[in-house]
Amino acid sequence: MAYLDLSALEKSYGANHVVKSFDLGIEQGEFVSLLGPSGCGKTTVLRMVAGFETPSAGAIRIGGQEVTHLRPNQRNIGMVFQAYALFPNLTVAQNVGFGLKIAGLPSREIALRVADMLELIGLPEMGSRYPFQLSGGQQQRVALARALAPRPRVLLLDEPLSALDAKIRVSLRAEIRDIQRKLGITTIFVTHDQEEALSMSDRVVVMNGGRAEQVGAPFEVYNQPKTRFVANFVGTLNALEAIVTDPGAGKVTIQGQPLRLPQAVQAQAGAVLTLALRPEAVHLHGDGDISLPARIAELQFMGSVIRVNAEHAMGVIKLDLFNKPDTPPPAVGEDIALRFWAKDLIALD
Amino acid sequence: MKRFWAWAAIGVAAVYFFLPLLGMLEFSLKMRRGEYSLDAYASVLGDPQFQASFGYSVIMAGLTIVFGVLIVVPTVFWVRLKLPRLRPVMEFVTLLPLVIPPIVIVFGYVRLFNTSSWLPLTGSALGTDFLLLCGYAVLSLPYMYRAVDTGLAAIDLRTLTEAAQSLGAGWITVLARVILPNVLVAVLSGAFLTFAIVIGEYVFAALLDRPAFGPYLVWAGGNKAYEPAALAVMTFALTWGCMALIQAVTRFSKHTRMPR
Ligand SMILES: Nc1ncnc2c1ncn2[C@@H]1O[C@H](COP(=O)(O)OP(=O)(O)OP(=O)(O)O)[C@@H](O)[C@H]1O
Ligand SMILES: [Mg+2]
Numbered sequence: 001m002a003y004l005d006l007s008a009l010e011k012s013y014g015a016n017h018v019v020k021s022f023d024l025g026i027e028q029g030e031f032v033s034l035l036g037p038s039g040c041g042k043t044t045v046l047r048m049v050a051g052f053e054t055p056s057a058g059a060i061r062i063g064g065q066e067v068t069h070l071r072p073n074q075r076n077i078g079m080v081f082q083a084y085a086l087f088p089n090l091t092v093a094q095n096v097g098f099g100l101k102i103a104g105l106p107s108r109e110i111a112l113r114v115a116d117m118l119e120l121i122g123l124p125e126m127g128s129r130y131p132f133q134l135s136g137g138q139q140q141r142v143a144l145a146r147a148l149a150p151r152p153r154v155l156l157l158d159e160p161l162s163a164l165d166a167k168i169r170v171s172l173r174a175e176i177r178d179i180q181r182k183l184g185i186t187t188i189f190v191t192h193d194q195e196e197a198l199s200m201s202d203r204v205v206v207m208n209g210g211r212a213e214q215v216g217a218p219f220e221v222y223n224q225p226k227t228r229f230v231a232n233f234v235g236t237l238n239a240l241e242a243i244v245t246d247p248g249a250g251k252v253t254i255q256g257q258p259l260r261l262p263q264a265v266q267a268q269a270g271a272v273l274t275l276a277l278r279p280e281a282v283h284l285h286g287d288g289d290i291s292l293p294a295r296i297a298e299l300q301f302m303g304s305v306i307r308v309n310a311e312h313a314m315g316v317i318k319l320d321l322f323n324k325p326d327t328p329p330p331a332v333g334e335d336i337a338l339r340f341w342a343k344d345l346i347a348l349d
Numbered sequence: 350m351k352r353f354w355a356w357a358a359i360g361v362a363a364v365y366f367f368l369p370l371l372g373m374l375e376f377s378l379k380m381r382r383g384e385y386s387l388d389a390y391a392s393v394l395g396d397p398q399f400q401a402s403f404g405y406s407v408i409m410a411g412l413t414i415v416f417g418v419l420i421v422v423p424t425v426f427w428v429r430l431k432l433p434r435l436r437p438v439m440e441f442v443t444l445l446p447l448v449i450p451p452i453v454i455v456f457g458y459v460r461l462f463n464t465s466s467w468l469p470l471t472g473s474a475l476g477t478d479f480l481l482l483c484g485y486a487v488l489s490l491p492y493m494y495r496a497v498d499t500g501l502a503a504i505d506l507r508t509l510t511e512a513a514q515s516l517g518a519g520w521i522t523v524l525a526r527v528i529l530p531n532v533l534v535a536v537l538s539g540a541f542l543t544f545a546i547v548i549g550e551y552v553f554a555a556l557l558d559r560p561a562f563g564p565y566l567v568w569a570g571g572n573k574a575y576e577p578a579a580l581a582v583m584t585f586a587l588t589w590g591c592m593a594l595i596q597a598v599t600r601f602s603k604h605t606r607m608p609r
Contacts, residue, residue: 052511072514079515085508089530098526099516143512150516 001064003028004049004154004186009058011044011210018044020210022058029184031177033197036207037233042190045207046156049188051075062153078147078185080157084139086131092118092142093127099150117145120179137168144176148183155180155187161196173200194234198222206230223278228348231276238277238317240345244269255313259289259342274348279307281344282319284330288339292317296334310338370585377578389575393583396576398565406554406562409478410547413485414540417493420486422536425497426528429506443494446487451552455484459556477557484553489543496542500535501528537598541591549584 002025011019019041026032034042047053049060051072060068067075086095093114100110118124121141131139140160147155160176161169177200180187191197197204198218206214206221206229214226225231242252247269250261254275267273294312306321306329317338321329330336380388393399428435446454458480462470470476506528513527529536554561566584570577 050511050515052514072511073517073519075515076517077515079512081508081512083505083508085505085512087509087512087527087531088504089533098513098518102517102522146512146516 002026003063005061007059009048010056012056018210022212024205026186028186031180031187031202033189033191033201033204034207035191035194035197035204038192040207041210042207043158046158046188046190050077050079050156076153078152078155080143080147080160082159082163084143086139086143088131092129095142096145096149098146103150113149117149121145136164137172155185158190206233231346231348236279236318240275240277242273242275244271244273254290257290261345261347262343276346276348277340277344279318279320281340282317283339284336289342290340292338294336294338296330296332296336299332373578374582377575377582380575389579393576393579402560402562402565405560406548410544412482413547414543416482417486417489417543418536421493421497423524425501429501443490447491455553455556477559481553481557481559485547489546492542493539496535496539497532500532504531534598538595541595545588545591
């Protein structure tokens, strides 16, 4: 059994079924993100692990011990909140030492551990300040240190970065991940930002309507989405309509051009099938199984990447080109050919 | 022109309010014939009955504050956290002491807790003191409740509570180390109001026959000439002192706990 094991969790508020048959095993030291749109139940799952909500059914185990009905203060779980939630009447050092004091550690030991934690979050000089004297990013780092100081078994973070501005958000991402690796602490990170989830996690859980739609490494979730929802929610997608010609062999045609998908198709011959294609799988130059004539409708120069909207006979395709200094980008209105490989097409259920 | 009438209105109000006070102050200084003196004040402060009744009321006020805080803070905390739908009910209940005359409340007490009842509190001095304490707590409830409720509204109660719990704190620790320190300013302003109310209260103390400051004030008013004026001035000063302290505490807190 995994170190942190959630099995068949359910949660209802009255008739509102918020979390449905949720299963997840997290290994010790693993960093797992819960990713999903607003209201999909991410926070509810996290709060059940923390003990602030009682599951309607199912069990939560940590290191083999069942904790489903333990009170939050008996679980030894660290939690970081979106709103920082530092105690405004205590200094930074007192905040970080709060859990240690409650645990009854001698004050010399508390002072040492607090100094260590402040060192870890890169704020060694700030111990005597009050929370209102810190920036948002600093406050959130203190909140992290406070959660980690009592050496919890599991660390939970509920959108810890979404109250911060873009630049700090990105740098704090790396910092949190770094600290997590250093301490080897088992972590669940809740976010609705796919970039955050993909860039930080060992594994991502994509949630929809209270269910885990897919669990996997970021590479896997992005490149092999199992459902239409996952494909759409994680990254940008182009949808292409294909007509099935030979379902068993995976043969279809796109705008009259025949091609063979890597796997069989669950549809009858003659049926219309929607295929998905990532922007980075489309090229303007080189080879491809398919070549669709199109015209450039819009072009955004983003630096290392050029984002292009190209109109073809049946719609618009978004594609990303790498910026190459010696090849100027195409111009708006230019006629081009969109090329891609059959293996990059994702058949969605 | 508009300005003039505004100032005129303020002036009339000020005269209406301050003139009697000034008169009283002047009178309280006239005990010695032909010159101003503090004789009346000295006489009051030297009166053992004054010392006893004032001391008694100060102690009762202190106990009422502690009793009120212990009842109100956990209750408001719990209602805000777990039973927010009960808040209108709480509002209503805490307004009742303003609507029901104290004399009705105290008659109710006497009926319920007299010597032939199931809980004969009025049978002993200590029991009656406790009854008086409960009465004072009821009287100050509207003020204490509102002060604490406002204080708790200003902090992110739920998240702070959950943060403390996840760090291992039980309910008592949450209340004592997280909630109370963060609503201390509000609690203090409620406490000063309570103090002012208890010091001047007459009906409860008189009908329960306890040696409090209120009944002493009334007795002195009927039996002495200059001392009652001195007492009134002192009581006013005390009440205003309490109000100044509320202001000071509120101001002080703004310096230490600015919003981000
Ligand atoms: N205490 C509650 N009582 C009733 N319904 C609730 C309660 N808490 C959450 N819900 C409902 O449960 C659903 C899931 O909420 P949850 O907070 O878990 O979503 P979330 O995925 O964290 O969303 P967000 O990204 O907006 O934070 C929502 O529809 C919400 O309205
Ligand atoms: Mg949430």
